[in-house]
Amino acid sequence: MKRFFLLLTIFFTILTYSQDRKFKLILDAGHGGKDPGAQKNGCVEKEIALDVILQIGQILEKYPDFDIKYTRKTDVFIPLKDRAKIANDFEANLFVSVHCNSSTSPNPYGSMTLVMGLSRSNLNFEIAKTENAVIFQEDDYKKNYQGFDPNNPSTQIGLKILQEETLLQSISFASEVQNQFKNTLERKDLGMHQQPLWVLDATVMPGVLIELGFLSNLKESKYINSKEGRQNYAQVIALAILKYKNQLMETNTPLFEPKILTPVLIEEPKQEVVTIKDDPNYTTTTNASKEIVTEKKYKVQISFSSKKLDLNPSNFNGLNNVVLVEQNNGYKYYYGAGSTHEECKKKLAEAKAKGYKSAFIVEDN
Template identity: 40%
Template sequence: MFGIYKKIIFTIFITTFSLIFERSYSQNNPSEFIVVLDAGHGGHDSGNTGNGFLEKKIALQTSIQIGNYIKNNSNIKVIYTRSKDRFVKLSERASIANRSDADLFISIHCDAFTSPKVYGAGTFVLGLHRNEDNLRIAQKENSVIFLEENYRSNYEGFDPNNPESVISLVLMQETYLEQSIEAANTIQKSFVKNLARKDRTVKQAGFQVLRETYMPSVLVELGFLTNKKEGAYLNSKAGQKEMSETIAKGIINYRNKLFSSVFIEKKRLTEFEQTQKIEIKNNKKYSDIVFKIQLLATSKSKSIRKSNFKNLNNISKSKEGKIYKYYYGSVKTYNEAKKLKNKAKKLGFKDSFIVAFKNEKKINISRVIDNNN
């Protein structure tokens, strides 16, 4: 993608799908699920113009059709960051998503490459660069901030050409990555299954973060405008209809998974579902059980020094499969744990939650309560 702007994806890590339900929506009220559709580029930012096609136009038309299909085939609420040809700052796109308290953010773009032979649809989530191509794309597309007035103050010194800037932002906003990958996989599989598109798989790269956005996010690359055949397809009414319906189906399927019986059962095992029971026992001191605050989970191992965790002390970590989980504190009562959790949330760990351990093994909090009723 050689367009000036792209990749408005912030994805923050979580640890289990049960934590999904700590968000504002209820599994008994699916109509509360909100998706924000972000048509890339716009106004004086045309995006890439491979073979004379306009990315900003294709992204907008496809986004509108995605929203129309969703509204006609589900009770998901749809919000657009733009519904006409206008330039929207990165920070404003984030604000739109935050003000709506969205559950999913989807950014729509078209790709480009030096070789006209490259083709296929793909999805991106935020992550550290796996190769030089991903780094090059991220640096190029993040440079859209230079089109904005007061970009230095808006983005607090973020330098799209400095990999360290990207890495620091990724570490700050890892909480929803697991959910973002799940959503991206659902959309990617929809491309392959419904349209037999080439599977370019879900990729990670350090695109400029919507730093104040708090929801799973996916960037969709519809295909390559630099491939003449694919560009013509994406620019056609038939191509946009097929692509928009396929993406919309992926979004609906993702939402439905969240409300499936598997996810509902996982929710019952979370602290969120157990709060009422726990309140009556929250002052009990356990001799063989400790409570810790899970801050985040990530596939990347990192030092537990204070500077990596907003200067919090007593940080520990464990590895479960390929995922590293990071915890704060170790206390004997649920009351103390609640205070630690509140502190962590105030410092920016918005999705931190309480975990119980017995003999250094994680146990369900419900077991702690049920065994003491």
């Protein structure tokens, strides 16, 4: 009987130790509910953040040595203080919050990862103000945050910096995230920055706030809002978490090779009015009171000249139906058009037979 109880004690000791060795991860989808976050170019930050967070979780839940908790899994509003409490009560090893950036200018783009600290630039301080401003949407925010004002730099300087070891771990993980963005996804790397963010200050474990990119930048917003783009972000963040866990806990959890997909980004059509008379290769339509030219897909360019020529066959070695387009302070002359490359090959042969040896097939933009 004594032997039985001894074995039982050893079993529960091993079981408890095994459970304690699990890597406790908090996954935090920024914003939610009445707080949509940034809304630009048809994108909503709270939806993107939740989608990426859930995909990260789906990847890591396959590993038995992870214990994962979410601050939200649906479109609900979670106050910052509650996000921090969830993480602290869980005694997590790492806090990962996903957001999207935005700017008043459409030009900035790129990914960055923030850790707790003092702002080093005006641009980054604006980001800190944006992420902290959700406090104003909470009931009794003055009581809960004891006079903390996201819009006042002097109150932010009063935030304590995390203990050195925790900060260094946060920086280490943030650097790995940025490495994945830069080298695996080939996104513009805006680096790791220290910021006075309330949610990172209130959590006692290493933590980061990831800004995937700028929704205010049209091209980047299309990448972030695509199914493939979100999947790419989720994969590389999950991989960075695995690497960090192995380093921190000295484990050898197998890594995976991300399957990076190329999103199909549909460019906006150029709303330009082009006037070309007697041109059989172009059609015109009207949209929102604008005349828009719809071009066939391929055509043969026979020459480019600074001189404008009359479109008579005699000026083009007998070729009929030559058209011109004014461009780059000159004139491009085209002969023939077709919906496929193959359709244009015959026209290209005719042009070369008439002496235009340097003629070539071009694809319309």
